[in-house]
Amino acid sequence: MPWSITLAGKTHQFADLRTLMAKATPLRSGDVLAGLAAGSSEERVAAQYLLAELPLSHFLENLLIPYEADEVTRLITDRHDAAAFEPVAHLSVGQFRDWLLAYETDAAALTALAPGLTPEMVAAVSKIMANQDLILVASKCEVVTRFRNTIGLPGRLSVRLQPNHPTDDLRGIAASMLDGLLLGCGDAVIGINPATDQVSTTCSLLHLMDELITRYEIPTQSCVLAHVTTQIHAIEEGAPVDLVFQSVAGSQAANKSFGIDLALLREAREAALSLRRGTLGSNVMYFETGQGSALSAGAHHGIDQQTMEARSYAVAREFSPLLVNTVVGFIGPEYLYDGKQITRAGLEDHFCGKLLGLPMGCDVCYTNHAEADQDDMDNLLTLLGVAGCNYIMGVPGADDIMLGYQSTSFHDAHYLRQVLKKRPAPEFEAWLAKTGIVNGRGQLVENARALADAPRLLKLESTGS
Structure with missing residues (x-):
């Protein structure tokens, strides 16, 4: 017509x-x-x-x-x-x-x-x-989800602690995890992008995070962002899988380029639910999306990239996820050229996802060859905070040395919580106070004893003389 x-x-x-x-x-x-x-x-x-x-x-x-x-x-x-x-x-x-x-x-x-x-x-x-x-x-819009804590309540802002390492070195990852926890991050998820998509690596990373979460009774969840089939194999091997991750897109052909279909996602969700690891809820899926993914796969059907992005949210909605994350500037300037386009796309994605009933977060990010810088990210971070974004990323120094892109740091999350009077997930907030990471006013404090034995537990201390 x-x-x-x-x-x-x-x-x-x-x-x-x-x-x-x-x-x-x-x-x-x-x-x-x-x-x-x-x-x-x-x-x-x-x-x-x-x-x-x-x-x-x-x-x-x-x-x-x-x-x-x-x-x-x-x-x-x-x-x-x-x-x-x-x-x-x-x-x-x-x-x-x-x-x-x-x-x-x-x-x-x-x-x-x-x-x-x-x-x-x-x-x-x-x-x-x-x-x-x-x-x-x-x-x-209010979209609340639960696994071991409650994410998305009004007045709250959660953070994915993202301790990636270019060689999947357990000591390096453990050090980043401790850094993030001591700065009040990690209530959305402790989520690691593995450098290699192998079942053995995935299992090692899952056991590392589970050891920390269990020892310190941290009310949060872990995830290794390997391919969904790798995570299913890890479950079959008895690994402690909390959330199952997968990138999704807005067409069958684009999802096929990721090596998935709806049936596989259903299988993964059922496998995760069978473990019964959630204590407060059963939202066991974590999805990531991004404008341009369908176009880059030649699977956009002549449809603009923002509409294709919104269609990916229908896929996510089907599986009642704990978290959905638009990795807004990650694909590069071929799809979102500069800070202005990244900002607009981030606000669109968050709006569309929330309106469709999804627990939206945003990786406020850019690649180094885009016409953008950290000032643009500060602006988008603040706008998304005002818009009620459920969670953001916490990356050491805002520089992901494994994925090679710029995101937001542990300190950025602390800034946003202060300026907008936002607080962590309630269960995680109580844990931060109990461990002495924050004081009675919710302010971060210097407390070297908060996780005093963690370096030894996570084998960060030298065993030599």
């Missing part, structure tokens, strides 16, 4: 819904690379005008990827809750924006609505929203 509109004496035509969605998207290098971006600001505004007038129900009747050709489309369609959709079923995309921004639309209303929304709907409305709109609506 073609659309056309005349603005300032010039007629703009859009051949189909994919084209309209792509042309309405704020500028980003990935869509330019794919040949999908608007050719001018005027064309983008024309597309946004038309998109605003489109009924939300149009997305239920006009699928961007055919139902028969894609299992993600089938998942989106089959899981749609018509009753939950009913309060907004009569609205256009533009009217939906107004509804989201209304005073009366609160956390309870947004939670009830989430099962009735499709990724294409939330992607569409995000394209006609200003950054402040994305922040305001996301800040009203």
Whole structure:
């Protein structure tokens, strides 16, 4: 179905819904690379005008990827809750924006609505929203998950402690873990990206983290971000797996490029649930996403990268995850060119995920060949904190020496908690106070005795004379 509109004496035509969605998207290098971006600001505004007038129900009747050709489309369609959709079923995309921004639309209303929304709907409305709109609506969303602690409560900000090492050296990883814990990080998860995707390495890392968590009764969870099949093998070998991780994307073909499908993810979740390691809840999955992943796999079906990103959230939503993380600037400037594009993408991703009912975090990050720097990350970090992001990354020195990119540090998390009066997950906060890492006012204190025997436990001390 073609659309056309005349603005300032010039007629703009859009051949189909994919084209309209792509042309309405704020500028980003990935869509330019794919040949999908608007050719001018005027064309983008024309597309946004038309998109605003489109009924939300149009997305239920006009699928961007055919139902028969894609299992993600089938998942989106089959899981749609018509009753939950009913309060907004009569609205256009533009009217939906107004509804989201209304005073009366609160956390309870947004939670009830989430099962009735499709990724294409939330992607569409995000394209006609200003950054402040994305922040305001996301800040009203509350998504709470549990495993050994409670993540996502209002007034809370959690941190993934990310102690990666370029050679998977256990001593180096253990040192980073202690550093992060002593700076109040690690309540979202202690999560290690292994340098090598091997079952033996995965098991060694899992045992290292489990030893620390068990010895100090830390109310948190661990994860080794190996491929999901590697983690299933680790479970079969008796490794102490808390969360199962996998990167996911918004089309069947893109997920195939990751070596996964929905059936494999279901198998992994059932394997993790069978261990019954959670004490407060059973959210056992951890997913990561990123704009541009489908395009880089040649599996975007002519759809803009932000809409494809939103479709990946339908995959994540199916498995009731503890954590979902958009690694927003990791893929590189081919997809998000500079700090401005990274900032916009981070706010979009967080908004879309939260609106779909997901426990969204963000890896506020960039690669060294992008036109971005740490000032851009400070800005995005603060904006996401205001928007109610469930968690961020804590990387030693904000420099991941294994993955080779720049993220946020343990100190950055401490900054954000101070400036926005945010606190860690309640169970983890109580543990920090009990161990003497924080004082009665929740402030970090110098206390070398807090984890005094940890170096010996984790074999950090020299055994020689």
